[in-house]
Amino acid sequence: MDAIIDLLQQNALMPRADMARLLDMELVEVESAIAKLEAEGVILGYQAIINREKWDTEKVTAIIEVKITPERDGGFDRIASRIAKFEEVQSCYLVSGGYDLLIIVEAPNLRNAAAFVAQKLSTIDAVQATATHFRLKTYKENGAFHQFDSAPERLSVSP
Amino acid sequence: MSIRIADHVRDIPRSGIRDFFEIVQTMEDVISLGIGEPDFATPWHIREAAIYALEKGRTGYTSNLGLPRLRRAISDYVRKKFGLKYEPLSEILVSVGVSEAIDLALRALLNPGDEVLYHEPCYVSYAPSITLARGVARPIETRADDGFSLRADALEKAITPSTKVLMLNFPTNPTGATMTAAQWEPIAEICVRHDLVVLTDEIYSELTFEGGTHSSIAACPGMQERTVFLHGFSKSFAMTGWRIGYACAPAPLIEAMMKIHQYAILCAPIMGQDAAIEALERGDESVASMRREYERRRNFIARALNEMGLECLKPKGSFYVFPKISSTGLTSREFSMRLLNEHKVAVVPGTAFGPGGEGHVRCSFATGLDQIKTAMERMAAFVAQAR
Numbered sequence: 001m002d003a004i005i006d007l008l009q010q011n012a013l014m015p016r017a018d019m020a021r022l023l024d025m026e027l028v029e030v031e032s033a034i035a036k037l038e039a040e041g042v043i044l045g046y047q048a049i050i051n052r053e054k055w056d057t058e059k060v061t062a063i064i065e066v067k068i069t070p071e072r073d074g075g076f077d078r079i080a081s082r083i084a085k086f087e088e089v090q091s092c093y094l095v096s097g098g099y100d101l102l103i104i105v106e107a108p109n110l111r112n113a114a115a116f117v118a119q120k121l122s123t124i125d126a127v128q129a130t131a132t133h134f135r136l137k138t139y140k141e142n143g144a145f146h147q148f149d150s151a152p153e154r155l156s157v158s159p
Numbered sequence: 160m161s162i163r164i165a166d167h168v169r170d171i172p173r174s175g176i177r178d179f180f181e182i183v184q185t186m187e188d189v190i191s192l193g194i195g196e197p198d199f200a201t202p203w204h205i206r207e208a209a210i211y212a213l214e215k216g217r218t219g220y221t222s223n224l225g226l227p228r229l230r231r232a233i234s235d236y237v238r239k240k241f242g243l244k245y246e247p248l249s250e251i252l253v254s255v256g257v258s259e260a261i262d263l264a265l266r267a268l269l270n271p272g273d274e275v276l277y278h279e280p281c282y283v284s285y286a287p288s289i290t291l292a293r294g295v296a297r298p299i300e301t302r303a304d305d306g307f308s309l310r311a312d313a314l315e316k317a318i319t320p321s322t323k324v325l326m327l328n329f330p331t332n333p334t335g336a337t338m339t340a341a342q343w344e345p346i347a348e349i350c351v352r353h354d355l356v357v358l359t360d361e362i363y364s365e366l367t368f369e370g371g372t373h374s375s376i377a378a379c380p381g382m383q384e385r386t387v388f389l390h391g392f393s394k395s396f397a398m399t400g401w402r403i404g405y406a407c408a409p410a411p412l413i414e415a416m417m418k419i420h421q422y423a424i425l426c427a428p429i430m431g432q433d434a435a436i437e438a439l440e441r442g443d444e445s446v447a448s449m450r451r452e453y454e455r456r457r458n459f460i461a462r463a464l465n466e467m468g469l470e471c472l473k474p475k476g477s478f479y480v481f482p483k484i485s486s487t488g489l490t491s492r493e494f495s496m497r498l499l500n501e502h503k504v505a506v507v508p509g510t511a512f513g514p515g516g517e518g519h520v521r522c523s524f525a526t527g528l529d530q531i532k533t534a535m536e537r538m539a540a541f542v543a544q545a546r
Contacts, residue, residue, distance in 0.1 A: 003455075018532065021462050022455035157180040157193035157505055159283045159332075 004033050005042070009143075012046040049144045059106060060113045061090075061135035066101040066121065067128045076100060079126045088116050099131070110134075171287045175511030179495070183505045190534045191505040192522040195332060197397035197478070199452075201434070202445035205396065208437035209430055217429055223421040224413070225253025225405070226432045232439040233405050237390070241364075241375045243383060249410040252417055253427045253435075257362050257391040257404035258284055259420070261326075264358050264387045264406060265292035267415040268324055276317050277326035278309045279513035280333055280481070282360070285326055286513075295321070300515040303483060306472055307336035311345035318349070324356045327376060330363040333512045333521035334481040335474020337367065340374040347379035357386045362404075363477040365395035365446050368454045371475055384409055392431075394478075395446050396438040401431035453478050456524040456531055463535040464522070467542045478525040481509065485518035487545040495520055497545070502537040 003023050007014055016034070020027045037043045052059060066083070070076050076094050080101055084092040091104040107113035117132055139145070176193075183189055200206070224230065227248065234247040245251050254260035261284070265275070271293040277285045279298035289296040299317045301307040309327070329338045338346075350357055357376060364373040377386040391404030406416060420426075438445075457474065464471040464482045471482035484494045491508035498504050509516025524531060 003451075006451075007455075018459070018528070021459040022528070024458040024462070154194055154196060154198070155180065156183045156189065156191045157176060157507065158195045159174070159176050159511075 001033060001037070004030065005037070008034070008043070008046075049142055052138060058109050060108070060110050062105045062107070062113050062117070063133045063135065064103045064105060064117065064121070065099040065131040065133075066103060067099045067130070068101060068124075068126045069128055070100075071126070079124065082124065083121065086116070086120060088113075088120075099129075167290055167293070171290055174283055176283055176507060179505070179507060179511065182496075183499065186499070186503065189499065189503045189505050190526075190530050190537070192524070192526060192531070192534055193505040193507045194523050194525060195479075196399040197394060197449065197525050198527060199397040199449055201396065201398050201401070202438075202442065204441060204445070205398070205434050205437045209434040212433035213430060217433055219429060221253075221426045221429050221432060223417055223426055224248075224251065225427060226429070226436070229253055229432050229436050229439075230405075232436050233407070236439045237388070237407060241361075241373075241388070242378050243375065243388060243407065245388075245407040246410070250407055250413055252406045252408075252413050252420060253432060254391075254404045254406060254420065255424055255427050256393065256402045257360055257389045258288075259424065260387075260389050260391075260404050260406040260416070261285070261358060261360065262288050262292070263416040263419050264389075264408070264412070265289060265294060265324070266419050267412060268292075268356055269294040272321060273323040274319060274321040275324040275326060276314065276322060276355075278307075278328075278331070280307070280331075280509060280516035280519070281326075281512055282328055282332045283511060285328075289326075294324070297322070298513055298515070300513075301334070301336065302515075303472070303481075303519070307331060307334035307481070308338050308342060309346060311349060314346060314349055318353050318355075322353065322355060324358060325350060326358045326360070328360040328362075330366060330373075330474070330476025332363065332477055333479050333507070333509070333516065334519075335472070335477040335479050337371075337475040338374065338376075340378075343374060343376045343379050347376055347382050350376075350385065351381040355385065357382065358389060359386060360389045362389070362391055362394050364390070366450055366453055366478060367476045368450070368457060369475060373476070387412065392435050392438055395449075396435075396442055397449060398431075398434065398438065401428075401434055403427055403431040403435045453524060456526075456528060459528065460522060460524045460531055460535065463539070467535070467539040468546075469542060478523055480522050480524065481516075481519050482522065483518055484520055487542060489545060491517055491520055494545075498538060498541050502541045504534045504537050504541075506538075 007019050016030050017027050020030045068079050088105045089103050090106050093102045095102045230247040230251045233251050234245050237243050269292045274295045274297050275289045276297050278301045286296040299313050359376055367373040377383050377388045388407040392398040461471050461473040469482040471480050491510045495506055495508040506520040506522050509519030
């Protein structure tokens, strides 16, 4: 299972027959293992990693620190899920340190992003404070580099 | 004037690999499975440590034997991984790749006419290195039926009163052969009985698959005192271009090797030595992740070769497979040349590694999966057509 997850994380689109060869398994074994991981909710989904320099360049990504007041029952969970449900919110983490939630927001443009923070996020009672950082450039995302090193040159045949 | 080259140098044949390399160089769009080095760049933390050392101005000579801190790290590593104890300051020499260490050991040990045994097919430099050290090269053929491992009876038969040294390389380039502790026992017993010195090149030992543990002949009873344990960073840490290897041996032999090393080379480059320290101290995870990747590709390539009808052992170590191609009716060289010219895939003819390699080709899986996959498709088409 570890090896299958590892391969899927490298390239979820890898043909299952190739996976079977790499892991010395039968094709049906690989397919059923993946189906099981999906059914059990271990694998939540598959997505493409988009280079924002090349596509939808107006889109804005904001990384927002949110300080919230935990509730007597349920701690941070209810507020966090309330925030996470906004469709602008791509990721939402409870973190240690000087603030509580780290959320990543995507919006079509700067105005929409600002409106989300001012009108939606900051107005929630439990939210004490926010600090918004806008993404300027992406160097690496989910393990993929946006600026590639040139492939190292190798001799074409060597002992 | 006509310059006369020394006889023993002139008589060394041109490397079969170099011939082949020059043909491949002139062609475009070739997928090469002929490359004997990792396709990974050196792990970033190692490169970064070397950059840091350069920034600090660490650019001078080191002790002839190598940085003491590196030798201590090597001593710890070799004790932990191979169960061998070497005194860092007197029993370890840092060399410019294992190749230099082999040359040093042979030159330090051999008188003209001393015989050196080595198993074949083998790495291309062994026989020439022996000749250059004025020794007599005596190959012992290993066979596919034995998984290309060294048989004790074959060794025993090859020994003469002039035999001084046995050279070993397991896991083996080009066959991927490995040896178990049980297989070493009778070999070690013969070495002790005939008072042989053993040079063991264990450069591929980290690339041992299926969770197996590599076992060194140096760990057998009576062996460490007569063994030169050779290892380096090129394959395990993807550091070929840094040129750092090392030899571990009894102090008097290291001292003799150091005499040659200090006058010929002075010391291995400090940049490589600084990088090597980082590799040993914090490189385990990088090695494990590369090994995982190689093992998967090995599974892929071995199955693909067998499916196209080329009998291929699944090697337990190294990053080479050595499939048998004689069923196509072609020689190793014909097979490799036609595969290259007609389908643009480069593999190395088995004969480049000694006459015993006839009927086989070496395919390296130190190449990205996409390339391996395409190469296997082209090779399958070629094999079907050649039959």
